[in-house]
Amino acid sequence: MGFIERFFGVLINPSITFKEINENPKLLEAFGAILIVGLCAGVGGALNLSLIAQEIAHPLISPIVLIVSAPLGYFLTWVVISCILYASAKVFGGTGAFEASLILLSFAFVPAIFLAPLGVVAYAIGAFGAFIYTLGSFVISIWGMILAIFAIKEHHKLSTPRAVMAVFIPVLVIAIIIFVLAFIAIIYLEKFLTYPISF
Amino acid sequence: MKEKIIILIIALVVLISVVVGILILFQAPAIGISGKVALIRVEGTITSSKGIFGGTSSEEIVKQIKQAREDFLIKAILIRINSPGGSAAASQEIYMEIMKTRNSGKPVVVSMGDAATSGGYYIASAANRIVAAPGTLTGSIGVIWVHPVLSRFFEEWGIQFEIVKSGPYKDIGAVWRNFTEEEWQLAKEAINDTYDQFVEDVAKGRNISVEKIKQIADGRILTGRQAKELGLVDALGNIEDATKLAADLAGIEKPVVVELKKRTLFEALFGTMGEGISRGIVKGIIQLYLQKQIAL
Structure with missing residues (x-):
């Protein structure tokens, strides 16, 4: 099975494809997968921003910066999530190695390639497209979580319920932490905004 | 075979989306590389810090102009002025920041609303171009120091003031007494100096001689049309015309106006x-x- 078949195989037949990847994991392929995913997600995210950023001008949201920064962000996310899920899998009795976990989990990000067509569709729809994009992103995230369960189950030789717990619990904890941090950040930012500069 | 067809379809859809997406992004007005025109509003009385009754703070306007100047995606600045004037120092602060921007090569265009008089015109004169409506009230180039004298009011209410001062003029402008002859002279000198600064800056900004500016710088109010005839305004038009002018100066075909405000x-x-x-x-x-x- 070549890289292309592995890359798209996780979307069509995840069980067989992850089994095949687990038998012969290749780190270079993992980097390739994240690069492609990051590029697609960058294009989708930038298109979505173009729908919501009509009144904003800033170098940070130029398309070049967005498209280049997305793969970098995905690399970082991939490594961090792999570390967390590896530790979680070990807690639930996993037996796999870190490098192979890292490689298998990179393919769990593949559904994010659909962010590019989703971004184009959202852009075509217009203002409401941003909502569609957010909804689609949520579905893609769930899809990615399911693929991560396949990856953990296959490599760490866990039962399906244990693999689900190994992925779901840390994701839930991260979601709660992000929610709390976002809440604190908004309250913190509000202090700066109370200075009256509105016209 | 069936799987290969599905893979091919997915790959094609994603690839085409990426290519189309990139093409859209580089032409999308909001975040594309097409130019933006920053809109900055100067409304009400101009002071250094914003007061409780509104108006414009020169501190904030200077920050916004600086931000727009340093943002490489912003190709031109449109300043919408609707102000009767304000403090000389605050107007000068904004004037200086506009001049810096103008000298940096980034065009600044002023669009006048109901009024851009006195300090409002002071600011406008620094721009590359000024657009006003025919009925806009502008001009009023001059300086005024209003000194309210409440001595009779204090007398009637039995209020007295004990003054200890380090020099004879330390309480110049105090509301409990009139100017002395010497104080009036000092105040007049300060007013004249500020007036000279005003006239010189307007002359510099508009590229008109100081003598010519002084002929009309007697505090008179002008309409936009009169101001255009005198060279104080470049064109008659509305904010859309000013936006187009700013875009033309910056070489932008389809400008996106972004408002810098909180x-x-x-x-x-x-x-x-x-x-x-x-x-x-x-x-x-x-x-x-x-x-x-x-x-x-």
């Missing part, structure tokens, strides 16, 4: 709720982030 948290998060929950919230978060940069 909003409250509520406005930022929910002001665009009608456009979709997702749009409003994400937009709010981005604005909060960017506005924080302006505030700091």
Whole structure:
């Protein structure tokens, strides 16, 4: 099975494809997968921003910066999530190695390639497209979580319920932490905004 | 075979989307590389710090002009003035920042609203071009020091003041007495000096001789049309005409006007709720982030 078949195989037949990847994991392929995913997600995210950023001008949201920064962000996310899920899998009795976990989990990000067509569709729809994009992103995230369960189950030789717990619990904890941090950040930012500069 | 066809379809859809997406992005007005025109509003009385009754703070306007000048995506600045004037120092602060921007090569165009008089015109004169409506009130080039004298009021209420001062003029302008002859002379000198600064800056900004400016710099109010005849305004038109002029000066075909201003948290998060929950919230978060940069 070549890289292309592995890359798209996780979307069509995840069980067989992850089994095949687990038998012969290749780190270079993992980097390739994240690069492609990051590029697609960058294009989708930038298109979505173009729908919501009509009144904003800033170098940070130029398309070049967005498209280049997305793969970098995905690399970082991939490594961090792999570390967390590896530790979680070990807690639930996993037996796999870190490098192979890292490689298998990179393919769990593949559904994010659909962010590019989703971004184009959202852009075509217009203002409401941003909502569609957010909804689609949520579905893609769930899809990615399911693929991560396949990856953990296959490599760490866990039962399906244990693999689900190994992925779901840390994701839930991260979601709660992000929610709390976002809440604190908004309250913190509000202090700066109370200075009256509105016209 | 069936799987290969599905893979091919997915790959084609994604590839075409990436290519189309990139093409859209580089032409999309909002975040594409097409130019933006920053809109900055100067409304009400101009002072250094914003007062409780509104008006414009030169501190904030200077920050906004600086931000627009340093943002490489902003190709031109449009300043909408609707102000009767204000403090000389505050007007000069804004004038200086506009001049810096003009000298940097980034065009600045002023669009006048109901009025851009006195300090309002002071600011405008620094721009590359000025656009006013025929009926806009402008001009009023001059300086005034209003000194209210409340001595009789204090007498009637039995209020007296004990004054201890380090020099004879330390309480110049005090409301409990009139100017002395010497104080009046000193005040007049200060007013004349400020007036000279005003006239010289307007002459420099408009590239007109000081002598010619002085002929009309007697405090008189002018309409936009009169101001154009005298060379104090470049063109008659509205804010759209001014935007187009700014875009032309910057060489932009389809300008996107971006307003540099702050909003409250509520406005930022929910002001665009009608456009979709997702749009409003994400937009709010981005604005909060960017506005924080302006505030700091």
